[in-house]
Amino acid sequence: AMAEDKTTPSAGQKLHDAKCMSCHKTDVYSRADHRVKSLQALSHQVENCMKGPADANWSPAETQSVVEYLNTKFYKF
Secondary structure, three states: OOOOOOOOHHHHHHHHHHHHHHOOOOHHHHOOOOOOOOHHHHHHHHHHHHHOOOOOOOOHHHHHHHHHHHHHHHHOO
């Protein structure tokens, strides 16, 4: 089997589940009053969480994969 590409939404889900789910569940993405209104805002939010509570040392490609996972599954910008 080929090694999984780190930039795919499925790779992003693994990274996300390992780091983000310790603080919150996925319902924060689907609540009606979420503050994220654009792909740029989503990317910014992921980066803020990485630097803060998630303490995630992700590469730019890994970060992008998390953003794509969240966008594909929840936000659909």
